[in-house]
Amino acid sequence: MDEQLSYLGVPLIRPRVGFFELSSCEGCQLQLLNNEATLLDFLNLVEIVNFREGMSERGDTYDIAFVEGSVTRKDEIARLTEIRKNAKILVALGSCACFGGVNQLKNRFRDPDWVKKEVYGDFPIETMEAHPLADFVQVDLSIFGCPIKKEEVERIVTDLVVGKTVHHPEYPVCMECKANENICLFELGEPCLGPVTRAGCDAWCTSNRRGCWGCRGPAEAANLKQLEEIMHTYGFDRETILDRLECFGGFASFADTIRAQAKKSPARRKKS
Amino acid sequence: MKLSCEVNVHHLTRVEGHGNISISIKNGVVKKAQWQVVETPRFFEAMLVGKHWENAPYICGRICGICSIGHTLASIRAVENAFGITPSAQTANLRLLLKHMETLQSHILHLYFLAAPDFLGAGSVLPLAKSHPEVVQRALRLKLLANDACDIIGGRRLHPTRTVVGGFTMLPEKGELEKIRQRLLASVPDLLASAELFKTFAIPDFSRETEFVSLKGDTSYPFIGGGLVSTDGVLKKERDYRAMTNEYCAEGFTSKLSKLSRASFAVGALARLNNNFTLLHATAREISKFLGLLPVNHNPYMANVAQLVECVQVTLDSVRLIDTLLGAPWQEPRQPVQAKKGEGVGAVEVPRGILYHYYKFDSRGKVIKADCVIPTSQNHANILRDIEALASQYARTGKKDREIELLAEMLVRAYDPCISCSVH
Numbered sequence: 290m291d292e293q294l295s296y297l298g299v300p301l302i303r304p305r306v307g308f309f310e311l312s313s314c315e316g317c318q319l320q321l322l323n324n325e326a327t328l329l330d331f332l333n334l335v336e337i338v339n340f341r342e343g344m345s346e347r348g349d350t351y352d353i354a355f356v357e358g359s360v361t362r363k364d365e366i367a368r369l370t371e372i373r374k375n376a377k378i379l380v381a382l383g384s385c386a387c388f389g390g391v392n393q394l395k396n397r398f399r400d401p402d403w404v405k406k407e408v409y410g411d412f413p414i415e416t417m418e419a420h421p422l423a424d425f426v427q428v429d430l431s432i433f434g435c436p437i438k439k440e441e442v443e444r445i446v447t448d449l450v451v452g453k454t455v456h457h458p459e460y461p462v463c464m465e466c467k468a469n470e471n472i473c474l475f476e477l478g479e480p481c482l483g484p485v486t487r488a489g490c491d492a493w494c495t496s497n498r499r500g501c502w503g504c505r506g507p508a509e510a511a512n513l514k515q516l517e518e519i520m521h522t523y524g525f526d527r528e529t530i531l532d533r534l535e536c537f538g539g540f541a542s543f544a545d546t547i548r549a550q551a552k553k554s555p556a557r558r559k560k561s
Numbered sequence: 562m563k564l565s566c567e568v569n570v571h572h573l574t575r576v577e578g579h580g581n582i583s584i585s586i587k588n589g590v591v592k593k594a595q596w597q598v599v600e601t602p603r604f605f606e607a608m609l610v611g612k613h614w615e616n617a618p619y620i621c622g623r624i625c626g627i628c629s630i631g632h633t634l635a636s637i638r639a640v641e642n643a644f645g646i647t648p649s650a651q652t653a654n655l656r657l658l659l660k661h662m663e664t665l666q667s668h669i670l671h672l673y674f675l676a677a678p679d680f681l682g683a684g685s686v687l688p689l690a691k692s693h694p695e696v697v698q699r700a701l702r703l704k705l706l707a708n709d710a711c712d713i714i715g716g717r718r719l720h721p722t723r724t725v726v727g728g729f730t731m732l733p734e735k736g737e738l739e740k741i742r743q744r745l746l747a748s749v750p751d752l753l754a755s756a757e758l759f760k761t762f763a764i765p766d767f768s769r770e771t772e773f774v775s776l777k778g779d780t781s782y783p784f785i786g787g788g789l790v791s792t793d794g795v796l797k798k799e800r801d802y803r804a805m806t807n808e809y810c811a812e813g814f815t816s817k818l819s820k821l822s823r824a825s826f827a828v829g830a831l832a833r834l835n836n837n838f839t840l841l842h843a844t845a846r847e848i849s850k851f852l853g854l855l856p857v858n859h860n861p862y863m864a865n866v867a868q869l870v871e872c873v874q875v876t877l878d879s880v881r882l883i884d885t886l887l888g889a890p891w892q893e894p895r896q897p898v899q900a901k902k903g904e905g906v907g908a909v910e911v912p913r914g915i916l917y918h919y920y921k922f923d924s925r926g927k928v929i930k931a932d933c934v935i936p937t938s939q940n941h942a943n944i945l946r947d948i949e950a951l952a953s954q955y956a957r958t959g960k961k962d963r964e965i966e967l968l969a970e971m972l973v974r975a976y977d978p979c980i981s982c983s984v985h
Contacts, residue, residue: 312601315577315981316626316719322674323718325705329690329697337687343674344685345574362601391623394608407607412810416602435623436719497716497723498730502619532616 296451307339307351311365313358317383317437318342324439353378359385359392360420373426381428384435384504388538392419433505438490458488459509462501466492474500480525482533485511506539513543564589564959568966575675578980582969586956594952596945598814600984609931614640625982629720630663631911639918640726643905651892652728658882659714660784661875666707667912668868671977673700676865679971680762699751706744713737728895742883745876752873756848768860769950772823773832776910782840784910790836792857793822799908802917806934816983818942825942828914830867845874861947864975900926913977937983940976
């Protein structure tokens with residue numbers, strides 16, 4: 290694994306890479322180990338200096354830090370700040386890091402104490418609202434998805450290593466779904482955020498006849514008003530749209546708008 | 562001889578999530594032996610409140626990045642039990658097959674990537690790719706097979722897409738299942754080679770009498786639903802899971818803890834095997850004997866061996882399931898769902914032990930209450946007791962700090978803890 294790599298005859302430096310996790314399921318990191326067929330090739334491309342979930346050795350100097358998870362406790366702000374200091378490039382890995390992910394679903398309750406009590410009763414437990422990384426540090430690159438798609442990560446890491454600019458698709462999942470020749474899920478009676486969600490997953494869920502829940506956040510110029518009309522046409526109510534828009538945090542502002550329209554969402558709890 | 566030792570492991574590596582070990586021995590006397598869980602809580606049980614039932618499996622599958630399939634299936638089972646839905650035989654077989662393939666991929670990940678480096682004197686699997694290339698290639702082959710099968714049946718290996726209340730959104734191609742069947746049969750030599758490899762590993766000589774809790778199989782080695790059993794003779798119904806788990810909070814743990822007949826109990830592959838040994842496939846039983854694992858075994862390090870035995874079990878049982886599925890024409894993938902007021906429990910044996918999801922719904926099918934009891938949270942108190950016993954056993958031997966540290970790390974790793982899952 291130590292041979293000199295080159296690209297078009299130009300020698301490449303294997304970047305030192307660290308993987309870190311804040312509040313998360315750690316599934317995005319595991320997706321990298323789920324790259325069985327290409328794992329050894331991938332490992333050849335980078336020098337992993339920190340990957341707590343997979344190795345005991347730890348190093349604190351790295352070129353690229355991949356950070357999974359959202360910030361939900363004060364000590365995670367300090368950890369994240371430290372990682373930012375050590376890294377040349379900080380990558381938000383997965384929807385929790387990019388948008389808060391499913392963790393931010395607890396933010397929709399007005400009373401944070403109720404949230405704590407519902408799970409821990411009177412036992413004291415420290416937490417705060419779930420935040421994406423960018424609320425505290427500069428994020429150089431975002432890799433969307435819950436989970437991230439391993440092929441996309443490999444492509445992005447390869448681009449980083451050879452010094453290419455990383456571009457995300459601007460069009461929505463709908464485009465990829467059509468290219469895969471799927472029957473439109475609306476026609477099958479399944480609600481879907483494919484028309485407004487950023488592509489790049491190759492219509493992962495919709496190709497499996499599961500409607501898109503928007504884990505990758507909005508596409509450029511996503512037309513939410515039109516989505517609402519489509520949903521309405523096919524007989525889906527506001528709650529069905531909201532469930533999907535608020536699930537991963539990427540559509541947080543749109544979800545807020547819909548909640549405001551509904552004036553008093555049943556999901557919001559008042560202080561008792 | 563100096564009989565003092567200081568071990569402080571902050572954020573133990575090669576486990577899922579964040580936990581700390583600290584041991585302090587002074588002149589042969591254990592002053593401190595701790596297992597702490599410092600993971601940030603995520604509040605899934607609160608998140609679900611007010612949500613429509615279809616959100617539950619979709620969101621709760623995301624509690625865990627390793628056993629997302631198990632969480633999804635436990636969640637679906639709880640919803641179906643609440644609504645009085647019985648899955649079709651086809652759905653039940655496909656779910657069990659999917660479950661088996663997750664068990665295989667998770668166990669292989671743990672055995673080869675997380676546990677084996679300790680026995681082979683490495684810090685991770687990375688140097689093993691050089692020193693033991695055939696071992697790493699074998700692990701990757703087995704894991705790839707299991708993950709490919711999860712893709713084909715569940716739509717995705719992590720956070721499955723096709724698994725829904727009522728069945729599946731779509732079915733696999735029969736030709737794809739046939740290919741998986743052939744690959745499963747071809748993987749048997751790899752599993753036997755794995756058994757030969759683990760036979761050479763020096764399993765630490767340590768044992769502490771423990772109560773083991775799992776599902777109780779009737780006619781087959783259990784994975785999805787059924788009665789609950791403990792080696793201390795406790796028997797409960799699935800819906801009475803609370804009386805089996807008795808969750809409580811304690812200082813030093815952001816996870817909840819559990820107890821039953823004693824101060825702690827253990828769940829996982831070793832518990833399943835201890836309670837259901839006679840229901841193993843004959844070949845799996847032979848391999849268990851070959852590796853010196855007979856019930857009831859109280860050495861927590863043998864959990865690694867139990868996982869290997871289960872890899873054989875699920876591989877052979879998957880072949881049987883695929884034969885059954887291929888032997889009949891495909892039925893409708895999904896049955897209609899009618900929500901109703903009520904509550905339901907789903908108990909599923911996920912790789913790290915028995916997992917329970919519970920939901921209570923109002924008449925519109927909205928979640929009023931959610932409760933998830935995770936295998937690793939059930940194991941935490943037992944891990945703590947084991948570390949205390951381990952420290953006492955070795956306090957008198959004058960082992961070096963690093964040796965005790967490694968034994969303690971290996972002990973925690975043997976439980977294959979999913980800490981972030983336990984603090985969901």
